[in-house]
Amino acid sequence: MNYRKLVTIVEEISTEGGQAVDPVARVAIVAAVIDNPWAGQGFVKDLNPGIDSVASSLGALLAPRVIEALGAPLEAYGKAAIVGLDGEIEHGSALIHTLKFGNHFRDAAKATTLLPAVEKRGPAGVQFDIPLKHFTDATIRSHHQSIEVKISDAPHSGEILIALAGATRGRPQERLAALSTEQ
C-alpha cells in the first residue's frame, strides 16, 4: 500500500470537568494520505475497479495500527475520508463505505456494528471531527463521542486522507441516562 505519509495520534485524557478520569480515556487515530485513485480521469461512473485495488489494503494497513496505538481494549470506533479539492466526496466514500475496508477494523477490534463516519472535501490542513460509537451496540449512549483531527499538509488536491479512530471507553465523564430509559 503506497502512501505519502502515515500519521498516528494518541490522546490521553486524565481530567475532565475538573474531575480525574479513571481509567484514563485513550483515543487513537491513524491516518494515511494516498493518491486519489480516480485523479485526473474526469467523471468516472464505475468506481468498483478503484475500490477493489485500494480499499482492502487500506483497511489492512490502518486497522492493526489503531489497535496497537490504543494500547488497551477498544470500546468505540469510527472512520474518516477527507478528499482533496480536485476529487469528489464520492471518491472518499467509495474507499470507506465498503466491507472490504471496514471488516479489517471490525475483525481486529472484535466489533460487530457499522462504523460511523465523516466524509468531506477540503484543502490541506482542513479540520474534521471523527464520530465514534460503541463497537458492538451503536445505541449505547455513553460511547457517542467525537475526536477533532487536523493533519498538516494533507490532503493535497489530488489526494485522499483516510483515517480510523478507536477509543478505550465512553466519554470521560459520561453520566447520561441510557436510551432505554426514554422508551
Add this chain to the structure above:
Amino acid sequence: MNSPLVVSTQPVDLSRRSTLTDYSDLATATGLRKITSTAEEVPHPQLGTITRATATAVIANPWLGTNTEHDLSERTEAIAPLLAKLLSDRLLYSLGGAEQIQAFGKAAIVGTAGELEHAGALIHTPFFGNLLREALQGTSIICFVDGRGIPGETLRVPMWHKTAAATRTHYQTIEISLPDAPHAAEIAVVAAASGGPRPHARIGDRSTDRPITSAILKGIKL
C-alpha cells in the same frame, strides 16, 4: 560541533528514575488534563522512512492569579521535570528509542489568563531542558517556540540536530494543532523529535559555504 552542555552519552530511562510511576499520581502532581502524542511517518526513497513525533501535555497553570513579582522557581522545580519525563517517554516510544532520534525541539503556549513568563518557566530552565536532553541523548541547546494563545491554535515547532545544532540538513519544523487547548487557565507544553533530516536536504552546510557578504548584491544581474 558539540555544545558545552554535554550531559550524558548513555541512554537514560527517566521512567525508571522517577519514584512517581503511577500515571494518576503524575497527572495529579502536574495538574494534567491531557497528553496528545503524534507520529508522522514519511517514506523516503533512500532513507527508508523518516519518522517525526510530538508529545503535548496540557496542564493547569500553577501560577494563575499571581503577579509579575511572584517567584516561579518552586512550582517549576516540582512540575517541569515530570513534564519532561511524561513527554520524553512518549517521544522515545513513538521513535523507537533515543538512538533513532536525530533532532529535537520544544514549545510552550500559555492560555490567555496567564503570563508569557509562565510558559517560559516550564521549558526554558534545566528542570525541563536538561531532562529532555538526557532522555533523548542530545547535547545541543533545544530550540523552541513560546507564546500565549487560545484553544485550537496550530503551532510549528522548530527542531535542529540534537548534538550539532548548526547542521543545516536538520533545520526543520513540525506542525501540530492543539484542539481545545490551552484554555485560559492552562499551559500546553510540547516536546518534539525527528528521526532524520529534511526529506531532500540539499542546500549545503556551513562547512561548504564560501564567504558571503552583502557585496554579492552588486553581482546579481536582472
